[in-house]
Amino acid sequence: MKDFFDGVMKWKTGTCLLYTGAMVIYLFFCLVFNNREVSTTLLWTLLLASAAGTLIQAVCFTDWLIKRMRYTLRSLLFLALFFPALSVLAWKAEWFPVQEPGAWVTFTASFFVTFLVMTIGFEVYFRLTGRKYDGLLGQYRREREEKKEDS
């Protein structure tokens, strides 16, 4: 039971973070396209998308359900689940003029660019952190060797 409530709390936190990020992106587009009004339907569906996104993220990028899978396959699974879910919400709630093909192109491009930037960002972060950890491990081993020599 404790694990369940811990999971719910993590889901809530993840949803809040994703919702904030989604709002920042949406506000950016409002600024670019001079949109001065936001419907409550859009806000609710963005919240729903954030909750769904957090859940899909947990399925794809943690060992909660999938214990072993290559990172590339995890990323593809995330795309296969999240992009259709987001598209359905965008279409139903009319996040943009859904009759215009150009709007769909912009939506799709924005999604993939955001995904690509985040993937590259994570990759760079993991590599740099890994290098830092290895440096510290090397230092730790050198210190232990020195201690052995001294004693």
Next chain:
Amino acid sequence: MKITLNQDPAFQETEVIINCPQADEDILHIVAMLRIHQRKLVGIAEGERRLLDVKDVLYIDTADKHTFLYTCGGVYECALRLYELEEGLREQDFLRAGRSAIVNFRRIRSIRPDMGGRMLVTMDNGEQLWVSRQYAGGFKEKLRQVERSILS
């Protein structure tokens, strides 16, 4: 069980003598606990007892209530429980990696962070183990200690 402690400044070193009719499971457990203080672990492989140096143990895990010690040379069963080993080997830089594993930090070749706050550690023999998010904090803290010692 009778426990006697003889304290005398005349003694040159500490000696533990166990007098018993037969070395049963309980006695072997006591001996195994005492061995940790000598930085030794008692491992059983193919029915034979071996005395292993703690520094040679890469990691320890449990499966079906049995505890196993992993070295570069092989796998040994241990009579002690994981929590007993964790407590006894903390000073030797053994850290909890998951609910059923503890890792010898001194025998880690590399550490990689991963999605979901997990870590992937590669041991000296090339074996890779996952450190769950719940226990990754202990590894980060250890690395921070190393970083602080460099800066000071």
